[in-house]
Amino acid sequence: MKIEHLAIWVQDLEGMKKFYEDYFEAKAGDKYRNDKKNFESYFLSFEEGCRLELMQMPRVPINSQDPRLQYTGIIHFAVSVGSKERVDELTEKLRTDGFEIIGETRWTGDGYYESVVFDPEMNRIEITI
16 A cells, blocks of 8 residues: 555645745646636646645635644655755755745654755645655
């Protein structure tokens, strides 16, 4: 078995698609529309691994949780960028471009090298080797 895809409800579908294309080399498929439900989505593919589905529908409420706090449920997803140097470079590029780094680059106790950043809609992304 494998995880086929993860999905995120978003407010700005085009902006979020561009973020993942620009910073994480995602490739978007064609936009899917369901006019009856006023629903739109993109599936984003990466070099390997599961896909990310970005979904938008006006009646979905904005999450009321404080994104800086931990809580039960899915709290982040990790993107492997291949090397310590690439983790450092991407983290600094995101910082320079105004994105909030909420976990500075570091070696974890279980052997991962990582940083954590918020995407434009405050979803946590762990950037790792």
